Amino acid sequence: MTTAEDLIARSNRLGADPKNTNYAGGNTSAKGTATDPVTGQDVELLWVKGSGGDLGTLKESGLAVLRLDRMRALVDVYPGVEREDEMVAAFDYCLHGKVGAAPSIDTAMHGLVDAKHVDHLHPDSGIAIATAADGENLTKEIFGDQVVWVPWRRPGFQLGLDIAEIKAKTPQAVGCVLGGHGITAWGDTSEEAEKNSLWIIDTAAAYIEEHSKAEPFGPALEGYAALPEEDRRTKAAALAPTIRGIASADQPMVGHFNDSEVVLDFLAHEAHPRLAELGTSCPDHFLRTKVKPLVLDLPADASVEDSITRLKELAVSYREDYQNYYDRHADQNSPAIRGKDPLIVLVPGVGMFSFGRNKQTARVAGEFYVNAINVMRGAEGLSTYAPIDESEKFRIEYWALEEAKLQRMPAPKPLATRVALVTGAASGIGKATAKRLAAEGACVVIADLDLAKAQAAAAEIGNSDVAVGLAADVSDEAAVQAMFDAAVLAFGGVDLVVNNAGLSLSKSLLETTERDWDLQHDVMAKGSFLVSKAAASVLIEQEMGGDIVYISSKNSLFAGPNNVAYGAAKADQAHQVRLLAAELGEHGIKVNGINPDGVVQGSGIFAGGWGAKRAEVYGVKEEELGKFYAQRTLLKREVLPENIANAVFVLCGPDLSHTTGLHVPVDAGVAAAFLR
Numbered sequence: 021m022t023t024a025e026d027l028i029a030r031s032n033r034l035g036a037d038p039k040n041t042n043y044a045g046g047n048t049s050a051k052g053t054a055t056d057p058v059t060g061q062d063v064e065l066l067w068v069k070g071s072g073g074d075l076g077t078l079k080e081s082g083l084a085v086l087r088l089d090r091m092r093a094l095v096d097v098y099p100g101v102e103r104e105d106e107m108v109a110a111f112d113y114c115l116h117g118k119v120g121a122a123p124s125i126d127t128a129m130h131g132l133v134d135a136k137h138v139d140h141l142h143p144d145s146g147i148a149i150a151t152a153a154d155g156e157n158l159t160k161e162i163f164g165d166q167v168v169w170v171p172w173r174r175p176g177f178q179l180g181l182d183i184a185e186i187k188a189k190t191p192q193a194v195g196c197v198l199g200g201h202g203i204t205a206w207g208d209t210s211e212e213a214e215k216n217s218l219w220i221i222d223t224a225a226a227y228i229e230e231h232s233k234a235e236p237f238g239p240a241l242e243g244y245a246a247l248p249e250e251d252r253r254t255k256a257a258a259l260a261p262t263i264r265g266i267a268s269a270d271q272p273m274v275g276h277f278n279d280s281e282v283v284l285d286f287l288a289h290e291a292h293p294r295l296a297e298l299g300t301s302c303p304d305h306f307l308r309t310k311v312k313p314l315v316l317d318l319p320a321d322a323s324v325e326d327s328i329t330r331l332k333e334l335a336v337s338y339r340e341d342y343q344n345y346y347d348r349h350a351d352q353n354s355p356a357i358r359g360k361d362p363l364i365v366l367v368p369g370v371g372m373f374s375f376g377r378n379k380q381t382a383r384v385a386g387e388f389y390v391n392a393i394n395v396m397r398g399a400e401g402l403s404t405y406a407p408i409d410e411s412e413k414f415r416i417e418y419w420a421l422e423e424a425k426l427q428r429m430p431a432p433k434p435l436a437t438r439v440a441l442v443t444g445a446a447s448g449i450g451k452a453t454a455k456r457l458a459a460e461g462a463c464v465v466i467a468d469l470d471l472a473k474a475q476a477a478a479a480e481i482g483n484s485d486v487a488v489g490l491a492a493d494v495s496d497e498a499a500v501q502a503m504f505d506a507a508v509l510a511f512g513g514v515d516l517v518v519n520n521a522g523l524s525l526s527k528s529l530l531e532t533t534e535r536d537w538d539l540q541h542d543v544m545a546k547g548s549f550l551v552s553k554a555a556a557s558v559l560i561e562q563e564m565g566g567d568i569v570y571i572s573s574k575n576s577l578f579a580g581p582n583n584v585a586y587g588a589a590k591a592d593q594a595h596q597v598r599l600l601a602a603e604l605g606e607h608g609i610k611v612n613g614i615n616p617d618g619v620v621q622g623s624g625i626f627a628g629g630w631g632a633k634r635a636e637v638y639g640v641k642e643e644e645l646g647k648f649y650a651q652r653t654l655l656k657r658e659v660l661p662e663n664i665a666n667a668v669f670v671l672c673g674p675d676l677s678h679t680t681g682l683h684v685p686v687d688a689g690v691a692a693a694f695l696r
């Protein structure tokens with residue numbers, strides 16, 4: 021194995037176990053020789069995990085490769101701690117070739133420490149010691165002289181120099197605890213570094229386990245115990261739109277809900293308000309969670325109405341507090357304030373909502389708060405939790421290097437942060453629509469009658485950070501409510517609802533049974549009424565605007581034979597568009613419709629008998645129906661599910677922000693169905 025391969029294997033092993041480091045946290049390195057292609061001679065190199073990415077899935081492309089002689093020569097030009105940030109740019113002049121990732125801020129620590137292999141990690145157990153008020157004494161007591169305490173210092177060149185000095189002065193040490201932050205361990209071989217890292221992590225965990233007081237979070241709080249699962253999910257769904265609206269006041273966010281034991285236990289005990297107020301400590305943690313969460317200060321059985329009222333009050337004070345925090349620490353060089361809303365909202369008895377600009381970020385923010393809870397439990401169990409100072413948090417949150425990282429992020433896709441729910445999306449037009457909306461950055465909920473089919477369609481689009489499949493019969497009010505509850509728990513809320521579920525029976529008036537009539541009206545007319553009603557209650561509460569799109573039909577206007585029940589149900593849907601556009605406009609909710617025609621490919625409606633009937637009515641073969649429809653059109657083009665999907669995107673995309681109550685024909689031109 022090459023040095024780099026060895027390093028990747030060790031990193032993947034360490035990153036695979038969440039006890040070792042939080043998601044995307046920490047970095048590892050190895051030093052070794054390779055042939056310099058310029059001289060043909062050996063050259064000493066440093067392979068170090070670069071900026072971004074996660075240890076568990078690290079690949080060679082995620083490593084930065086630097087020349088060790090040049091990297092270490094930086095010590096001679098280092099201008100001092102006041103200007104240490106300049107050294108990050110200097111790393112680029114130490115790179116060996118163009119391969120690999122950008123060097124991260126922690127590169128100095130890896131390069132300057134005189135050990136072949138170095139691991140820097142953020143284990144909950146290690147950070148618990150690092151954030152204990154008497155962390156220095158605890159480090160001595162737990163590790164003797166094998167692990168050295170390093171008081172908090174912001175990551176950077178100086179921290180690298182400090183740790184290098186410790187390693188030189190204490191040859192027996194295998195690593196250190198970095199106050200407020202994490203651990204660093206080293207070894208002469210890759211195995212030794214890994215063994216030392218794990219020894220520090222496991223020894224700290226075992227010590228906490230053995231010496232922690234029984235109730236680190238204090239006694240149980242009367243009335244704050246977790247609600248039974250069904251009740252807390254129902255309450256979480258009822259609160260979700262309000263909470264997402266609060267988290268999105270400055271910029272729209274996607275949400276994630278977590279009601280794990282760790283979260284519920286924290287909220288059920290007396291110390292949680294005090295500890296939550298102290299905020300997180302490890303830089304990785306608070307960059308994703310903000311300095312502190314918003315905590316609802318009501319018991320588990322508080323009513324939804326009371327909870328909403330109180331959450332809205334708390335949001336106002338949260339924003340004031342955040343502004344004050346910014347004003348206390350910002351100077352004229354600080355980047356502008358980045359939004360005052362909480363990223364973590366805790367609801368006793370119910371769980372935690374976490375937010376981000378996409379689902380993965382929202383989910384990881386929640387994971388980090390769980391890490392922070394574990395850290396607080398460990399620290400309080402042994403001592404008292406003492407995170408780094410607020411001013412240091414500000415320095416990191418508004419660090420010029422952090423700002424530059426944010427500026428380098430690619431521009432978001434047009435539907436980023438928007439949550440779409442498409443009914444009948446396991447097939448045909450609905451599936452194509454869900455795919456398109458996801459491709460434009462939306463999170464999508466695929467609802468259909470059959471759960472397995474809905475989940476399969478979701479899996480075709482992406483993992484559960486992108487798409488989830490749900491079973492729901494849109495003609496059943498309780499099922500529609502359950503569908504919205506599941507959707508808001510999956511992504512925090514809903515923004516964009518497509519009434520697409522439908523079915524079609526081609527029959528003459530005399531053949532059409534009462535049941536035929538009811539079925540089509542139940543699914544399309546009543547179904548979209550129920551879906552729009554449930555959607556509107558979420559959209560109005562969120563106060564983030566929204567879109568409702570109806571997949572109506574050419575047949576809502578055009579009168580042909582053998583179509584009375586379907587055509588009438590479609591006309592009903594079409595008028596719902598206008599009625600709801602008129603009613604919901606004051607909430608910033610747009611309601612528009614699409615009139616497709618002759619979408620044969622991919623359509624379950626056509627495959628399931630309707631196609632055969634229509635072909636019979638028109639006197640053509642069923643397999644030629646698509647072509648037949650194309651010839652009837654002004655443009656002589658066959659209409660595909662993707663053409664309808666495109667129109668849905670345009671209607672709810674950024675360009676038609678001022679259009680509501682509109683129907684867009686997507687039928688390749690059928691003069692008889694022109695709108696007038």
Ligand SMILES: NC(=O)c1ccc[n+]([C@@H]2O[C@H](COP(=O)([O-])OP(=O)(O)OC[C@H]3O[C@@H](n4cnc5c(N)ncnc54)[C@H](O)[C@@H]3O)[C@@H](O)[C@H]2O)c1
Nearest residue numbers: 444447448449493494520521522573616618619623624625
């Ligand atoms: N295909 C066309 O030419 C065409 C033309 C105009 C309008 N439309 C409309 O487009 C929509 C989609 O049609 P398609 O051609 O993609 O058909 P499709 O059969 O491929 O898809 C419709 C989906 O709706 C689902 N569905 C049916 N009843 C449901 C219910 N009660 N609850 C939840 N889901 C239900 C079905 O399971 C199916 O997956 C329908 O409303 C249809 O009327 C289609």
Ligand SMILES: [Zn+2]
Nearest residue numbers: 046142201202
């Ligand atoms: Zn770190």
